[in-house]
Amino acid sequence: MNTAQSLIIIITLLTSLAATLPGIFLMLRGVALLSDAISHAVLPGMVIMFLYTNQLESPLLIFGASLAGLLTVLCTERIIQSKQLNKDAAIGLVFPLFFSVGILLISLYARTIHLDMDTVILGEVAFTPFNRLVINGIDYGPYAIWIMGSIALLNTLLLMLCYKELVLTTFDAPFARIVGISPTSIYYGLMLITSITTVSALNIVGSTVVVALMLAPAGTAYLLSKQIKPLIGLSILFGAAATLSGYTFAHMYNVSIAGSIACMSGLLFALVIILAPNYGLCAQLIYSRTTMRNLRIKIVCEYLVKNNAQESSTIAHALGWQLDDTQAILSAAEQQKLVIKSANYYSVIQ
């Protein structure tokens, strides 16, 4: 593996970490799709700052984008409060406007310069190692590592510092208010972090894949544990796994790195849905069948207690079951020594 490849892996892992952390709380608060809305809505803020500074690397871009993100959430909340539209319609209307304005500005004023629509949507991970941070002639390494590294560090620090407040306002906002924590501040703080993370990741993985990194690892982890600390740990793990496997796949088949990461996060999600011990499909199938059968046995026994000895056809008719199903349940009950059969009549063993 050469240096460029290791750098790409480091950059994408940092992006994954930075994105997963706010994503967990967006999911727990039931506003998961705001991540998609914000990832698209930051565009005009970014473009306006780009036109002002003429530099793609300026930190003002992050500032402008964050403002745009916050403004989107504010507008959406305002519309919901006015009751003129419901929640999902409000979200589905505000961000497309912001995004369209952004695309309009790019098309009119920024077409010939680096800021390109394709990059915005699709990202361009492969080029990130070559875009270096050079100050006074000294090469400090890829610009992306500095940016994503700082954001990942910022998000981790904020999580550790505000852990109690985040958790409390997520699960019991009225109580938080009583003890003096403002749920509104935490909420808008989370939105601000989401905006900052999204805009930084735009150049790397593009708007939509950022959403995959925010939601898929958290959703996958939620199927395994609802406790916060394991949830965070597992999310980070799944994010890293998706990133590494995505990069490997993209490298092997020479396809989009960002897209592969999104696909792999989806694949991991699918795997866990099928195999998870509590909520997984396999577990549900096994558990459900056994429990349902036991329930039906109980029902038959209760019926026989009230109605003494009965033939299987009478039992089937009374309970509204098919005859062969009834006979299967009766055999199982016999095996469990709950019911005894003499002539053609079944009765309960006292």
Next chain:
Amino acid sequence: MLMSEFAVSINNLTVAYNNKPVLWNINAHIPSGILLAVAGPNGAGKTTLIKSILELVKPVAGTIQIFGSPYAHQRNQIAYVPQRMSVDWQFPITVFDAVMMGRYGNIGWFKRPGDADIIAVHTALQHVGLTPYAQCHISELSGGQQQRIFLARALVQEASIYLLDEPFIGVDSVTENTTVLLLKKLRDQGKTIIVVHHDLQTIRKYFDWVLLLNVERIAYGTVEQVFTPETVTAAFGTAMQL
């Protein structure tokens, strides 16, 4: 009595959500021409019982007959009045159109309402006292008036059995009195009225029969015979003042 002489026959009914029983081995034969209250604590399975009769939920075991036949053959004999909060009252229709929906079963697919349907709707609106509001939008009405819209919608179906789910929650006293009078009038015409009711204090005043539920059948029969402090305590688990 033959099964077909009962309006609703519930036999060995067990319903489960996520493999956990919410109704267990319910047996009840409900005759015509009575006003029956279905009462019990929260989670007792009252709404589930109504939904089982309407085949909106599928039971694990048991059968229900309507006048001796399966529900599918007797669908037009039953009118359903759901809980008020089950719809979006911001939906853009008028009171008249909302009540007309009750006639769709008679009108059939692809056709438009006819004169008979329009007359039926106006008559029903008169019975519930909503005639001046016919062209208003449903969002403009109060909670009690909205409940009466549902009642009118049930009336136009010209059914023999009425199933109401908590019709008296959050309604004004005018609505409550109008509704009770209307239900008693229907009962006197020989209809069967089954009401999921939340207020124990008014059962004696409004109803003839009562079914006390708490997953299982605690008591069933006429109010004089079975609605006693003992049965109520058995259903609710605490001593209640009646």
Next chain:
Amino acid sequence: MNSYFPEFIRLYYTSCLVMLGTCMLGIFSACVGTFVLLRRQSLLCDALSHAALPGIACIFLLTYSKNPAVLVAGGAISGTISILLIKGITARTPLATDTILGIMLAVFFGCGLVIMTEIQKKPISEQAMLNKFIFGNASTLLPADIALIALIGFLVISCIILCWKEFQLITFDAPFARTLGYPVYLFDIVFTLLLILTISIGLQTVGVILMSSMLIAPAAAARQWTQQFKQLIILAGAIGACASMSGTFLSSYLHHVPTGPMIVIVLSSIVFFSLLFSSRYKPT
């Protein structure tokens, strides 16, 4: 003069055709969108739009066909797969619906990206065509596309008119509809299929990201002016038609701007104007 005249006719004919196409699309997507808004499925639309992308890319990779019906079929197939997955996962896991929608949206879109980069490696220059599904480019609409739009539009509008009262009833009170004997489940399937078809055919005009706005914005605006169902859907259709046509016109006038964003800007302006200046819901 002779050499200019046919050119003028050709240009005029092409823009008329494009206008006609976007107008029709605007009308029937607004009609479908009215039901989407009332059923509170706006975000589902967003997920379905993104989910159509891998289907379109995949079928192109397999067939190299530029036939719009083929591409729309591809989009419809992956859209259907995504809705089945969404419904299945919602029913069987404790995850909230919007989390599942977000994951589906991003993962399917990512798949689309992977397939698109695979296409880009082929010695053909059609990736620009696929780009138009992400951003929208109405000016590339061909007569075949317009014909397909007309066909799907006709199908959608006739379904709605034919089963007008049934759609209205089921949207308002589905359990009550079931007690009257209506096959609500079947209706849900039919409606979702109509929605997926509308999204698939609309993607090339507005693009994946903005399609949900094209569907619900006309109805959202119309709702601020009327509470009558029939008026609502007609007004929404009118708004959809005007916005689509003006957006398309502005986009070609400004040359470099894709159609999708322009249509959405016009639509959103109408919506926000309606929110601010209509007399309904004003706090007393």
